[in-house]
Amino acid sequence: MLEVNGINAYYGRAHILHDVSLGVGGGEVVALLGRNGSGKTTTLKTIMQIVPPETGSVHFDGEAITSLATYKVCRKGIGYVPEDRRIFSNLSVAKNLEAGRLPARAGLAEWTEDKLFKLFPNLRERRGNLGHQLSGGEQQMLSIARTLMGNPKLLLLDEPSEGIAPVIVEQMVRTIAELKTQGLSILLSEQNLHFARLVADRAYILETGSIKFAGTLQELESRPEVRDAFLAV
Amino acid sequence: MGFYFAQFLTGLASASALFLVASGLSIIFGVTRIVNFAHGSLYMVGAYLAYSVVNWLPHGVFGFWAAVVIAALAVGVLGAVVEFVLLRHLYRSPELFQLVATFGVVLVIQDAALAIWGPEDIVGPRAPGLDSVVRIFGEPIPEYDLALIVIGPTVLLAVWLVLNRTRWGTLVLAATQDREMAAALGINQTLLFTSVFFLGAFLAGLGGALQIPRETISLLMDLNVIAEAFVVVVIGGMGSVPGAFLAAAIIGELNAFGVLVFPQVTIVLAFLVMAVVLVLRPQGLLGRPEIHAHAPAHVREAPLQPFGHRQRLAVATVIVLLAALPMVAGDFTLVLATDILVFAVFAASLQFIMGTGGMVSFGHAAYFGLGAYGAALVVKHLGGGMVSGLVAAPLAAGLGALLFGWFCVRLSGVYLAMLTLAAAQIVWATAFQWQEVTGGDDGILGVWPPGWLADRTAYYYLALVVCCGAILALRRIVYAPFGYVLRGGRDAPLRMAAIGIDLRRHQWFAFVIAGVFAGIAGGIYVYSKGSVFPDELAIPRSVNGLIMVLFGGIQTILGPIVGALTFTVLEDQLSRLEYWRAILGAVILFVVLIAPQGIVGGLARLADAVTDRSMREAER
Structure with a gap:
């Protein structure tokens, strides 16, 4: 469904991503693991064309999306939930959701405000609150819900477990599992191997901008030296 | 009632x-x-x-x-x-x-x-x-x-x-x-x-x-x-x-x-x-504070390189050529050349506050005009000579910058720019309306240099010495530790604060320096024209300065000089035509769209892009 082929990305003269290739299949949950500054966020931004890659290509559903405008990438069916949530703090929860709304996609059930409130019950009672009045966990939920309003086929989640309370992390695990059963593909970046183990089918490890490992979570388990070299703090 | x-x-x-x-x-x-x-x-x-x-x-x-x-x-x-x-x-x-x-x-x-x-x-x-x-x-x-x-x-x-x-x-x-x-x-x-x-x-x-x-x-x-x-x-x-x-x-x-x-x-x-x-309340009565986290990517500035031997030689050559100019040029060209020198200093002082200081000023004409009025008022009301006039010019501009700068450095970005504009409008309105002192719309006339400088050539040499000196002095400041502090503060204000630097005071001081140099330009200008009008303080004068900086490229120190040269010659040529404003406007739009880094900056960026690409290719 998503194929990233040999992308190189730069910030000015700094070479951030070196020939990164990865793929996500239909209905799959894939984790992109790596330490702080290893290039996880940049990889996701490159897919969204927020940071267009200098070389290499990104294909989605067999179609090249490299050099498309970001909004068009989104309309092709890729939803992006940024690391720092970036909810519209001056808008209410309901309006944040409205801002993310896009027409339903053929063959997929349409997300509605009501369905999302079932997925994230905390948001229902906060419907009229402004974004900046929410807690960190609520903001994370709103950010995911807002992206789901665009009815994506593939969800890019940047560090969904970062900076939220353990009880919310558990809820996040259930949510991701729930989204998976509904047929959504997910690529998530994580530093937390434990969290990835609970939700992901496969994993890539990114270190200083290159892929160092690709395989299933079980394979990763069986190679503690890889884990220690690239993930241990 | x-x-x-x-x-x-x-x-x-x-x-x-x-x-x-x-x-x-x-x-x-x-x-x-x-x-x-x-x-x-x-x-x-x-x-x-x-x-x-x-x-x-x-x-x-x-x-x-x-x-x-x-x-x-x-x-x-x-x-x-x-x-x-x-x-x-x-x-x-x-x-x-x-x-x-x-x-x-x-x-x-x-x-x-x-x-x-x-x-x-x-x-x-x-x-x-x-x-x-x-x-x-x-x-x-x-x-x-x-x-x-x-x-x-x-x-x-x-x-x-x-x-x-x-x-x-x-x-x-x-x-x-x-x-x-x-x-x-x-x-x-x-x-x-x-x-x-x-x-x-x-x-x-x-x-x-x-x-x-x-x-x-x-x-x-x-x-x-x-x-x-x-x-x-x-x-x-x-x-x-x-x-x-x-x-x-x-x-x-x-x-x-x-x-x-x-x-x-x-x-x-x-x-x-x-x-x-x-x-x-810097964000206005009902405004929300700006969120800086997701500001658009900023223009990358190449580190400033001190001049090597070759560049020093080039600068010396240009100065010698300028000194030789009166031998070949007539009065008319000398007047234009004097204008260019004056505006080069004005643009350089604006570039200093914007490029090095990171403070966008939309009202820099205030300090140019304060310099011009400072000199003219000394002549008119105190009967002072040219020397006292030329001393009064940077003094008046510096005092104005000291006052307005205190307010301005408390803000940043567009709000700062707006406040500088407001400051300039206050000065303009004062000059325009305070008839008894400034002559209002009629301006102040008869501000001429003494006899030995009355000759165009002699005055050109005075302008050359003062303006070249001013630009070299500004350049020296940029490369001094003070300049490092300003550039550091522009790029990373929090880090500057964290290493114990009172950035606001440095910025205030930079504001005053920029004002003083604009005032020097204003002083030389008023004696070359013999008169001063509120127009020198008005919005178009400020914008002209911005255009010069933009023509030259904001992040280059030579830029303002090239910009002042281009703009002054262009304006001089165009203003003979009927719809010259429209043509000038079209030229401005053309430069902004085609060479968004200015003339000097555009060339530098071209060189930069070439090295960037070859660097990346070499890497592969």
Whole structure:
């Protein structure tokens, strides 16, 4: 469904991503693991064309999306939930959701405000609150819900477990599992191997901008030296 | 009692027109972050168009109001076209480019209006059905004023509903806050921004069209209204429509009652209110503090390289050539060359505060003009000679910068730029209105150098020595530790604070230095012209400085000199033509679109891109 082929990305003269290739299949949950500054966020931004890659290509559903405008990438069916949530703090929860709304996609059930409130019950009672009045966990939920309003086929989640309370992390695990059963593909970046183990089918490890490992979570388990070299703090 | 109430209503009526212009400006700024200098031009076009359409439609109530709406719609389309052709390409550029580009639009529209409607002021028609007065507490109140008082809040309500009760409004507010995130959510911002420009321009056009029964229509309407509209937007909070309304009411009333108390200083009053509001509440009355986290990517600056032997040789050669110029050039060329030297210093001082200091000044003419007036006043009132005049020039400018800088360095970004503009307008208004001291509009005449310098050649040498010295001194400051502090503070203010540097004090000092050097330029200028007028302090002079910096490229130290040379020669050549403003405007737009890093910066960037690419290829 998503194929990233040999992308190189730069910030000015700094070479951030070196020939990164990865793929996500239909209905799959894939984790992109790596330490702080290893290039996880940049990889996701490159897919969204927020940071267009200098070389290499990104294909989605067999179609090249490299050099498309970001909004068009989104309309092709890729939803992006940024690391720092970036909810519209001056808008209410309901309006944040409205801002993310896009027409339903053929063959997929349409997300509605009501369905999302079932997925994230905390948001229902906060419907009229402004974004900046929410807690960190609520903001994370709103950010995911807002992206789901665009009815994506593939969800890019940047560090969904970062900076939220353990009880919310558990809820996040259930949510991701729930989204998976509904047929959504997910690529998530994580530093937390434990969290990835609970939700992901496969994993890539990114270190200083290159892929160092690709395989299933079980394979990763069986190679503690890889884990220690690239993930241990 | 009745009189004061009547005055109150007059204030509200003018507030309505001001609100319409300012709200459009505010909406456009809120979403696109563009400070649209051409907004006043849209207002002016609205007035002219309404006048033409009224004459064309059958006379009557319907004809008048239909003309107002048609004119406003046409101006809305004009705004959308300007966005589509020009501004769309500048969303990621620094404020300077956007401002200068919109000023290019001001020039083009001004000449277009001159060509279509002619240079004479036009008295508009009265509004049919609303052309008499009603008596309230015995005072006559024009019916049309009452209509305006109703229209203002009605438009406020309508705009508020559109922004807060429609999907379009939600998307606009979302994009206002975080453009990158809005794009990631599939929002097509190109379309959104064009429609925002349509709405903003429509409101400006409406403001202009509604003004025709109250005000004569003239080619001065654009810059007259824009300064006041800026003040309203800044006081109300940029991006806040209710804030614009509140601020327009305050300014309207201030003008209405200020006239009774200090008839001479109403303009100053408005800017003083703005300065006080900005210092106490930097984001404006109803504005929200700026979120800097997701600012668009900034222009990357190459590290400054000290001159090597070859460059030193080149500089020495240029100076020798300049010194040899009088042997070949006539008086006329020497006058032009003196102007270029003066403006090179002026532009260099502006580049210093903007490029090195990271503080965008929209009102740098204040210090140039203070220098010129400082020297001229010493001659006129104290009977001083040229030496005391040339000492007084940087002193006056430095004192002005010391005063205004104290306020300005408390702000950053667009708000700082607006405050510098306000400061310049205060100085301008003072020079314009304080007839007894400054001669007002008539200026100060007879400021000539003593006999031994009266010769053009002799004065050229004086200008050459002073200006080259000033530029080299500025350059020295940039490379001194003080310059490092400024550049560090520009790029990473928090880190500078963390290593124990009082950045604000350094910036204040930098502001004063920039003022002093602009003052030196002003001093040399006044003795070469023999006179000074308030024009030297006005907005166009400030913008000329910005254009020079932009022509040269903002992040290069040689840039301002090249920019001053290009601009001064260009202006000299063009001003002989009939529609020279439009041509100059077109040149500005061309440079902004084609070489957004300026002439020197463009060449440097070209070299940079080549090395970048070869570096990456070598890596592979």
